[in-house]
Amino acid sequence: MYASCADQAHAALARVGSTSLEDLLLRKGLSVVPADAAASFGGTIVRARLELDRRARGGRIHLYMRSLRELEDAFGFFALVGPREGFVPAIVAHETFHALSPGCPPHLAEVAANLFATWLVDLPFYAGSADVVHVLYRQLTKLP
Numbered sequence: 001m002y003a004s005c006a007d008q009a010h011a012a013l014a015r016v017g018s019t020s021l022e023d024l025l026l027r028k029g030l031s032v033v034p035a036d037a038a039a040s041f042g043g044t045i046v047r048a049r050l051e052l053d054r055r056a057r058g059g060r061i062h063l064y065m066r067s068l069r070e071l072e073d074a075f076g077f078f079a080l081v082g083p084r085e086g087f088v089p090a091i092v093a094h095e096t097f098h099a100l101s102p103g104c105p106p107h108l109a110e111v112a113a114n115l116f117a118t119w120l121v122d123l124p125f126y127a128g129s130a131d132v133v134h135v136l137y138r139q140l141t142k143l144p
């Protein structure tokens with residue numbers, strides 16, 4: 001099952017002929033839309049949401065800027081160094097994976113998307129580890 005997720009993403013990269021995030025967004029018709037939404041919904045931290053428009057063969061990646069600022073605060077709280085370019089490219093890459101591999105089973109999709117984001121934007125750490133930092137920060141600072 002995991003292979004099918006990776007195969008879909010790999011095939012999409014081959015079709016685009018590039019591993020540039022900008023090229024992927026352009027070729028897949030994805031736009032990035034900043035939104036000032038809550039950092040968490042029902043206790044689940046949400047940093048972005050992918051909205052695919054199958055008819056138009058494109059979509060939008062909504063970035064929840066409050067969550068992103070909170071993630072940066074979390075890294076600062078633990079004196080951790082985040083990505084040099086900030087978290088936006090990694091989060092956009094994560095959502096782009098979901099657009100490239102829409103058939104990836106939900107239980108694998110998040111890990112696969114984090115592995116893809118880590119590789120695509122050359123993060124110095126596994127993208128999913130930011131979730132652990134963020135959750136600990138929320139618990140220690142008693143954020144709702």
Ligand SMILES: [Zn+2]
Pocket residue numbers: 094095098109110113
């Ligand atoms: Zn995801």
